[in-house]
Each structure stands twice: as C-alpha cells, then as structure tokens.
Amino acid sequence: MSDDRDLVPPGQVRVRLDLSYDGAGFSGWARQEGRRTVQGEVEEALRIVTRAPERFELTVAGRTDAGVHARGQVAHVDLPAEVWAEQRGRLVRRLAGRLPHDVRVWRAEEAPAYFNARFSAVWRRYAYRVSDHPGGVDPLLRGHVLWHNWPLDVAAMNEASELLLGEHDFAAFCKRREGATTIRALRELRWERRPDGIVEGTVRADAFCHNMVRSLVGALLFVGDGHRPPSWPAAVLGARVRDSAVHVVRPHGLTLEEVAYPADARLAERNLQARRRRTLADAAG
Template sequence: MGEEPGPVRVRLDLAYDGREFSGWARQRGKRTVQGELEDALRVVTRAERPWELTVAGRTDAGVHARGQVAHVDLPAEVWAEQRDALLRRLAGRLPQDVRVWRVAEAPPHFDARFSALWRRYAYRVSDHPGGVDPLRRGHVLWHNWPLDVDAMNEASELLLGEHDFAAYCRRREGATTIRRLLTLRWRREPDGVVEGTVRADAFCHNMVRALVGALLFVGDGHRPAEWPARVLAGGARDSAVHVVRPHGLTLEEVAYPADEALAERNRESRTLRTLGSAHGPGGRGELRG
C-alpha cells in the first residue's frame, strides 16, 4: 500500500474593509479577518476544527486590504472535493466586508509570508477644507491643513533605502526594526485626494502610519523636509511623530518571485537581518503588513 498523500498548500487572494475588524490576527472575543476566514473555511469544508491561515501582512485594526495573500494547508482529499466549488462556497459564507477573489493550489515552497518580495500600501489623505467625501470617509483621512506634495516627496526621498526604522516602529523584544524602503512617494489625484505609495520588503508595527504622520507635518509646513530623516537617524521615537489613524491605509499588493526562486526567498526571509546584510526581511516572527 502506498503512503497517503500529504496536505495541499492552497493560496488565497483576498480583500477586506477593515473598519469593523480588530485587525487580521485571531483574538479571543474580537472580530478579526483571520477569524472570519478560518470559520468560513471550517464550515464549507465540514471540518471539526478551523484550518489555520498564514498571511502575507498582519494588518492592524481598521486597516484595509485590496491585495492581501494567505495560504492554508488542506488534506489532499478535502482539496480534491472542494477545489472547483470552494471560491463560490466561501462567497456564500463570508460576510460582505471580506472577499476571496482567487483560490488555487500553490507551487512548491510557496509561503504567503516568507516568500513575499515586497508589500505595497497606499495611504489616502484629503486636505479639502470641507472635509472628506462622505462616500469615502472610511478610507480617506481628513487633514485640516493644506498639503505641499512636492515638500512631502522631497522628505520621502531621504528615507529610501535600508535603515533601522526604530524611530518609526513599535519595538518588539527579539525583533529587528531594519527594513528596506523601496518606494515612498506622493501624488495628488484628480479628485484632490493626496495618495501616498509605500513599498518595502516588510514593515514593522506602526511603521507606515508613523512615516505618514511625519510626512504630513512636512506637507503642512510644520517641519522642514529634512526633519523625518533626522528623526530616523536619531533611532528613537520622537513625541512629535504622530501615528495617523488606520482607516486611510490599504494593503494594495504583495509580490512574489518566480516559482523556482521561492525556496531561496524563504531562506533569506527567515535570516535575521543586520544593517548592510545581503539578506531579505529580518526577523523570525516579525514580518508585518
């Protein structure tokens, strides 16, 4: 008799409106994205216990996602039974503020978290004196000062590259705050909303929202363009850096390497990083969205 087939790793591409969630990670007594998805998977597969999901970026309470990625390991017989109907069944079971857009068997060595090359977020701000469009109030921050986008971009350029972002992160014991910031730029959309694009190999806790808070101070003239870089070089949290509210933040995209490079990427991502290292995002147990 042959051995029973092992589990099948399944990739899920999903989106959610974060307003009513206490973040991604399952928490006792709180509504979370992971909790809703795992409960829905358990019900539609008629399992006795939830299947545990691994996610590319653990978004905080109130943060949205348009391009989130997760994986789940299902027994081969469950996947064989469910693969053609799982997407439709999840759509019928999930609440309307969570949607799974794609379900597919993942290639060998795929890991939603450790295989990722980078994550891209958008932060949206309105500086219109009348406030935010009521139809977008759950996704756009109102900043009650006119913003100079050119000044914000000047300041953003000084933050690019690999640095220790301790000044913009909430420290966690045993976790590095070294990150490689690949993109940080701002543009004013035709409707007047100022949109920031932030792309990095990984993010530590509160990093994007703290960076945005510092750059808004530059944009409204309260600080010079060099100030956010000086805070970064100082290596310590500055009380003047405000962590902006979460509802303006959306995870837009997660990028992965070609299938043949997945195993190497996983190895790099699990290597603790130091400044100047050639490795990928640092830190066991500390990659975030």
C-alpha cells in the same frame, strides 16, 4: 537550498488565497479570543464549507492592524488532499456564501512548492489616502480617506520621502516588539495629488514593522503642512529612537494594495533570506 519548514505535510495541499477586506469592523487580521478578526472569519468560513471538525490555520502575507483595509492580501492554508479535490472548483463561490460582506476571497488555487504567503513575499505595497479639502472628506469615502485640516505641499512631502529610501533601521518609526528587528528596505515612498484632490501616498518595502507606515505618514504630513522642514523625517530616522513629535495617523486611510512574489524556482531561496535576521552591518553594507 530549501527549508523543511516550507514542505507541505504528506497528504495535504497548500492553497493560496487572494482576498480583500474593509478593516473598519475588524480588530485586525490576527485571530484574537473574543474579538472579530479577518483571520477568524475566514478560518471559520473554511471550516464550515469543508465540513471540518476543526479550523485550518491561515498564514498571511501582512498582519494588518485594526481598522486597516486590504485590496491585495495573500494567505495560504494547508488542506487535506481529499478536501481540496472536492472543493477546488467551487471553494471561492462557497466562501462567498459564508463570509460576511466586508471580506471576500477572490482566488483559491494550489500553490507551487515552497510557497509561503509570509516568507516568500519580496515586497508589500500600501497606499495611504488623505484629503486636505477645507470642507472635509467626501462622505462616500470617509471610511478610507483621512481628513487633514491643513493644506498639503506634495512636492515637499516627496522631497522628504526621497531621503528615507533604502535599507535602514526604522526604529524611530516602529513600535518595538521583543526579538523583532526594525531594519527594513524601503523601496518606494511617493505622493501624488489625484484629479479628485485626494493626496495618495504609495509605500513599498520588503516588509514593515509595527506602525511603520502610519508613523512615516504622520511625519510626512507634518512636512506637507509646513510644521517641519523636508529634512526632519530623515533626521528622526537617523536618531533611531521614537520621537514624540511623530504621530501614528489613524488606520482607516491605509490599504494593503499588493504583495509580490518571486518566480516559483526562487521561492525556497527567498524563504531562507526572509527568515535570516538582519543586522545594522547588513543595512550599512
């Protein structure tokens, strides 16, 4: 079973790009008129190195917000076959010469049939990093680590996190978008204190709705610093409405670390599954 929307137009080649960026200087991933974005920079660099009259549009695995970083972002672009034949062995190096230093493309290769950077993904993994050191954040890490001016109990944060795992309606932790579902399958949510003292959260789900990770982190920090019990985030989740006590933490502590895809033979099946709108009945089943 397949979907014609994932067929590459005749005479074109679908190319997978693996990239990373420091989000501090960008107004997010998505191209916006008059604003500097990751998509805008990469598409313009592609246009220049391929000497194309118009830009080639990118499709991305995760449309990160302003200020959010990425280490393992994935995108795809459809290029004319003759352009790919000319560029395939040197595209990464040529993009390095055109892209600004806060975004890098590490790999460019022909994608398998039915690959779609967005819909083929089976999960995305983010990390959020926090320092509760009374002196603040190491100046060399300040652009990637949030300072929380209260001691954090990592065990309490993990206790609360376990209650949020599974497929639920995360409306209480998402900024609603017209026509978009807030049902998500949260597969991993855990915290650890690294040897350098930084508290690092790992969040993995099939997909995320707008502000979901930063809202979850905000709720769990309230548990970690003792302002709320470990049962509180799950109670907020069950209410399915935004709680004014849940703060959306600042974006600079958040990094998209990895995007996973199924075996090539299952790409078309995964695309259909990802496009199917989930319901509360699905979440309960």
